[in-house]
Amino acid sequence: MMDQYGINTANSAFASTAEAAEAIADEIGYPVAVKIQSLGVHKTEIGGIRLNVASGGVKAAFNDIIEHAKNAGVSYQGVIIQKMAKPGLEVIVGVKHDPQFGPVLLFGVGGIYTEILHDFSLRICPITESDALEMIDELKSKDIFQARGKIYDKTAIVELLMKINSLALKEKIKELDLNPVFIYPKGGDESYCVVDVRLIE
Numbered sequence: 001m002m003d004q005y006g007i008n009t010a011n012s013a014f015a016s017t018a019e020a021a022e023a024i025a026d027e028i029g030y031p032v033a034v035k036i037q038s039l040g041v042h043k044t045e046i047g048g049i050r051l052n053v054a055s056g057g058v059k060a061a062f063n064d065i066i067e068h069a070k071n072a073g074v075s076y077q078g079v080i081i082q083k084m085a086k087p088g089l090e091v092i093v094g095v096k097h098d099p100q101f102g103p104v105l106l107f108g109v110g111g112i113y114t115e116i117l118h119d120f121s122l123r124i125c126p127i128t129e130s131d132a133l134e135m136i137d138e139l140k141s142k143d144i145f146q147a148r149g150k151i152y153d154k155t156a157i158v159e160l161l162m163k164i165n166s167l168a169l170k171e172k173i174k175e176l177d178l179n180p181v182f183i184y185p186k187g188g189d190e191s192y193c194v195v196d197v198r199l200i201e
Contacts, residue, residue, distance in 0.1 A: 095176040103124075
């Protein structure tokens with residue numbers, strides 16, 4: 001679904017066996033992330049993710065994650081093998097369907113700080129590019145977009161928010177979380193990369 005809307009995500013593929021996971025990782029290139037594929041589950045809460053897995057470690061990571069999923073009593077389909085993305089400024093973009101207002105778009109500080117800082121802004125879809133810029137500027141920590149001598153690409157954030165806005169209006173989804181999304185400084189080869197997607201239809 002992300003590709004359909006031109007949303008840049010880290011290179012990844014699904015694997016249902018340890019052997020398939022290793023073959024995919026060999027093709028994608030190391031290091032990789034190995035993540036449980038389980039609908040509506042927070043991967044970190046059940047021990048369902050391993051990062052920076054090197055060559056020779058994918059099968060063990062696969063088996064360990066599946067064992068954690070079984071112990072947690074959650075259903076799973078397999079794992080996602082994902083190329084490790086270049087680190088950047090972490091933000092979250094989300095959508096939740098409100099029974100009264102329809103899709104509501106969220107933008108905020110992402111990664112491990114999402115639930116600690118609670119620094120985010122909301123808009124009812126559809127939004128305009130001006131709305132998207134306001135969502136960025138409403139964050140209490142908005143100064144992080146030009147900190148430590150780096151100027152992060154707000155234009156790329158606006159483009160991403162507009163694409164998610166279109167997705168939210170066209171697709172029937174209950175919830176969508178993109179967290180983290182890595183935002184990169186202006187002038188680089190990439191402007192952003194979606195690292196993790198959680199979708200509830």
